[in-house]
Amino acid sequence: MTMRLRHIFHFFLLGMFVGLSLSGLIYWVITSIWFGNHLTGNLGRTDVASVTPWLAPIVWEGTFDSTVIDSIYKQQNITVATTVFALGKYTRFLRDFLESAEEHYFVGFRVHYYLFTDQPDEVPNVKLGQERYLTVKKLPSMNRWQDISMSRMEILEKLIKNELASEADYIFCLDVDTKFIGRWSVESLGRLVGVIHPWFFNAPRFIFTYERRPESQAYIPAGEGDYYFTGAAFGGSLKDVHHLTKTCQEQMNIDIANSIEAIWHEESHLNKYFLYNKPSKLLSPEYLWRDISMSSGYVKIIRFSHVAKNNAEVRPNL
Amino acid sequence: MKVNLYLFFRALTGLSLIGLVYLGLTFHWIKLLYRPPNVLDSQGNFLPMAPWSAPIVREGSFDPKLIDEIYKKKNITIATTVFALGKYTQFLKDFLESAEQNYFVGFRVHYYVFTDLPEKIPAVKLGEDHHLTVLKVASSNRWQEISLRRMERMEELIESRLLNEADYVFSLDVDSKFYGRWGVESLGSLVGAIHPWYYKTHKEWFPYERRPESQAYISYSEGDYYYGGAVIGGLVKNVYQLAKTCREQLDIDAANSIEAAWQEESHLNKYFLYNKPSKLLSPEYLWDDRKPKTPEIKIIRFSQVYKNYHEIRPNP
Secondary structure, three states: OHHHHHHHHHHHHHHHHHHHHHHHHHHHHHHOHHHHHHHHOOOOOOOOOOEOOOOOEEEOOOOOOHHHHHHHHHOOOOEEEEEEEOOHHHHHHHHHHHHHHHHHEOOOOEEEEEEEEOOHHHOOOOOOOOOEEEEEEEOOOOOOHHHHHHHHHHHHHHHHHHOHHHOOOEEEEEOOOEEEOOOEOHHHOOOEEEEEOOOOOOOOHHHOOOEOOOOOOOEOOOOOOOOOEEEEEEEEEHHHHHHHHHHHHHHHHHHHHOOOOOOOOHHHHHHHHHHHOOOOEEEOHHHOEOOOOOOOOOOOOOOEEEOOOOHHHHOOOO | OHHHHHHHHHHHHHHHHHHHHHHHHHOHHHHHOOOOOOOEOOOOOEOOEOOOOOEEEOOOOOOHHHHHHHHHOOOOEEEEEEEOOHHHHHHHHHHHHHHHHHEOOOOEEEEEEEEOOHHHOOOOOOOOOEEEEEEEOOOOOOHHHHHHHHHHHHHHHHHHHHHHHOOEEEEEOOOEEEOOOEOHHHOOOEEEEEOOOOOOOOHHHOOOEOOOOOOOEOOOOOOOOOEEEEEEEEEHHHHHHHHHHHHHHHHHHHHOOOOOOOOHHHHHHHHHHHOOOOEEEOHHHOEEOOOOOOOOOOOOOEEEOOOOHHHHOOOO
């Protein structure tokens, strides 16, 4: 009799144990963002803001369905122009940039790279996929990296006005000392697109390194500003990016005439522009991360990142 | 002794089972097993965006002052079409008066009222920079017919006037009233409103047109949301495209003697399936007075009023 009882007792305990573990497992599977979203077919991140107060989407992994978005744009036969500047020693970044772009950047869509360099022979021979084009444009060398950075605005404005008008629908302007390690595609398209700076997406506004001197055209007073955007990546429709580059260039020229240089050069002017011309879409720091090897809780996938570089070694000046 | 122990274990098993079932029903996680509909998250609030990154506009998702500032600089004109035929003219007074209180206040608005009884149009005092044009159209004996012809009339109006006169156009049902702010947060390239009666159902239950013979046919495996035909909006050229396509599909159906389940609303849903709206309005922007307010609806902005269908429709 006692044997039988014990059996029942043990069976009962076993049953409870199995039942509870199973429930626990199912609970974890369903609530963990990865499984949960795929099982329930639900999208939506609750840990980050996915829309700005002016209803511009902030693109994070988990806020969009790539299949749906790809099919929308596939119907539209778009061309994405992409500019990159590689002067002096920066040509060394080109191979990784282009090869990784071929793997991750607007795969399956028409892309036209415009590569600005002072050393066309240093441009590596990278095999491009179908419907992917590359045009090399020669620039004169420059002695100051700040000048190189700031002259981009003027060059971009001329490029859009003179060449791209009938050739592309969208344009992105990217830094070259970077690499793609995840998908960057049509979810990033919009009329005016800014990328949230990877070092400031979590920081309160008073820490943002806006230009704080009223003498500069890039001045943003304390208490103002929505986000801190990076100068290393921005884009949008040709019309809007042309207006952006034209305005920034004009503001920078006024500053030069007044012998003042904004604290973060064209990035300061870009932030001023985005304050008064709100982007229609923001890309999360997944789209320009700090370093390939670092990660943060919120950034679940790194798509595009600066690569480690020795500033003293690659810059023409300090 | 052993009987007691037996009983004890059976009671214990029974209680644990009841306990587990209770836990299952009360913990929200179990509800996830039932796959919440695409537009609500696990907490029961509207998702901030559709899967194609179109924002879903609801109270709390936008800053009205900020957004007003952005659009004030742009000097925009919003055209608004309403159809008030037969007895539906009785809704105009409330519609227009409540619009003047709530609808794009401070912006340039031009109402285009289609009616077969111009003398029934009430004299409503309009605010500054708000205009109203009455357009006379032929009467009809069937309410379905009136509903269907809206697409055609919108197409003609846009072609003849709006392309030059307005930036955005909204088409709104007249048997409704504004109860809260409806402003520039609703503007976008192509705007649809989520139907108040179907945002909690799964797509298999949406009243899409299910007969393959109709141009509005949507299969059971397809569909994102069920959009209300009472609210259509966007840039003039995009709404023109929508109206033109729907009108063409409606004409094909008419030639094949088939009328879609919900008339032009069915065709609208077919259009939005293949031409996804760039912005979605939550049911705050299209409510129904017959429906009690639910927690996920923070404020009712525009709602269809009670009406006695027998009384106002030309036909049952």
